[in-house]
Amino acid sequence: MIDMGENDSRILLIYTGGTIGSVKDNDSGALVPIDFSEIHRHVPELEQPGRSIESASFEPPIDSSNMGPEHWKLLAQIIRDHYVDFDGFVVLHGTDTLAYTASALSFMLEGLRKPIILTGSQLPIGLPRTDGRENLLASVEIAAAMRLGKPIIQEVAVYFGSSLFRGNRTHKASAESMQAIISPNLPALAEAGVDIIYNDAQMFQDPVETFALWDTLESNVAWLPLFPGQPIDVIRRVTEWPELKGLVLSTFGSGNAPSNPEFKAALSEAHDRGVVMVNVSQCGHGAVHPERYATAHLLRDCGVIPGGDMTTEAALTKLMVSLGKGWKGEDMRSAMLHNLRGELTRYSSLVS
Numbered sequence: 001m002i003d004m005g006e007n008d009s010r011i012l013l014i015y016t017g018g019t020i021g022s023v024k025d026n027d028s029g030a031l032v033p034i035d036f037s038e039i040h041r042h043v044p045e046l047e048q049p050g051r052s053i054e055s056a057s058f059e060p061p062i063d064s065s066n067m068g069p070e071h072w073k074l075l076a077q078i079i080r081d082h083y084v085d086f087d088g089f090v091v092l093h094g095t096d097t098l099a100y101t102a103s104a105l106s107f108m109l110e111g112l113r114k115p116i117i118l119t120g121s122q123l124p125i126g127l128p129r130t131d132g133r134e135n136l137l138a139s140v141e142i143a144a145a146m147r148l149g150k151p152i153i154q155e156v157a158v159y160f161g162s163s164l165f166r167g168n169r170t171h172k173a174s175a176e177s178m179q180a181i182i183s184p185n186l187p188a189l190a191e192a193g194v195d196i197i198y199n200d201a202q203m204f205q206d207p208v209e210t211f212a213l214w215d216t217l218e219s220n221v222a223w224l225p226l227f228p229g230q231p232i233d234v235i236r237r238v239t240e241w242p243e244l245k246g247l248v249l250s251t252f253g254s255g256n257a258p259s260n261p262e263f264k265a266a267l268s269e270a271h272d273r274g275v276v277m278v279n280v281s282q283c284g285h286g287a288v289h290p291e292r293y294a295t296a297h298l299l300r301d302c303g304v305i306p307g308g309d310m311t312t313e314a315a316l317t318k319l320m321v322s323l324g325k326g327w328k329g330e331d332m333r334s335a336m337l338h339n340l341r342g343e344l345t346r347y348s349s350l351v352s
């Protein structure tokens with residue numbers, strides 16, 4: 001802990017695992033996690049006047065490929081349990097599934113009035129060329145940033161490669177670049193150059209005023225990307241899974257799918273069994289527009305809900321949290337079509 005005074009802004013750093021918190025072991029050459037309670041020894045610049053930082057760590061830290069709903073729940077509970085004691089939270093996370101965790105947290109945490117900033121790095125914090133140091137320091141600065149006595153960011157966001165993005169808009173786009181995380185459908189919430197410039201027009205504040213945690217998630221969901229020539233048996237294996245509660249379909253272009261009667265039958269049967277199906281585009285950028293092509297009408301006729309410009313990460317985690325809340329029928333349809341946490345922008349054309 002770095003203790004600096006009673007009126008300092010208080011930030012909780014939570015290390016879950018991943019490259020950012022690791023150093024190279026001199027003997028084996030393997031990446032090993034640092035003792036996170038010693039983080040300020042690795043990054044002494046964390047010590048700044050007017051700020052006090054405490055740290056917590058997953059025990060043991062995990063590679064983000066091993067993250068799942070139980071870990072999201074643990075993370076969200078740590079935030080809930082310390083919500084009143086801190087001004088902001090910085091979560092250090094592996095980059096591989098960072099966009100899923102950020103999306104899940106955004107739907108699990110309701111009525112946020114404080115920043116939850118997730119970050120990671122491509123190179124370990126212990127290496128000279130690391131991007132982890134800047135990502136960590138800027139994330140802490142953003143988590144501590146206030147205007148007129150209120151946190152500037154009041155949502156779940158991801159800082160990476162000089163940009164701050166809405167968490168549920170992010171996607172890992174590169175295994176190589178220092179700008180590995182992108183926000184394909186929404187401009188950055190802030191850009192860090194010489195100064196950190198906030199993009200006020202993009203900020204989200206939850207209209208719900210009371211802070212709450214929704215930590216029951218439905219895991220019996222599936223993600224089905226379509227491809228030309230896909231055997232109908234594969235589709236049926238997924239849609240006929242008896243436990244299936246929710247399905248994200250990644251379709252072509254602006255939400256199109258093959259006009260195949262067997263495909264239509266498989267989806268209609270799943271819909272009749274109460275499976276909630278959401279259509280997102282497999283394009284890296286843009287939205288589903290069910291009104292544009294006959295090949296998209298088919299999906300609508302089978303009860304598939306257009307997911308607008310949601311990322312797959314957002315659609316899947318929104319489904320998991322919404323199903324976990326017990327939403328059904330029209331409530332569920334309306335939740336998927338509308339903006340809960342700033343995860344979609346073009347819903348007005350979808351709802352009409």
Ligand code: ASP
Pocket residue numbers: 017018019020062063064065093094095096097120121122
């Ligand atoms: N495999 C690592 C993880 O996601 C990669 C990283 O940290 O960037 O945990």
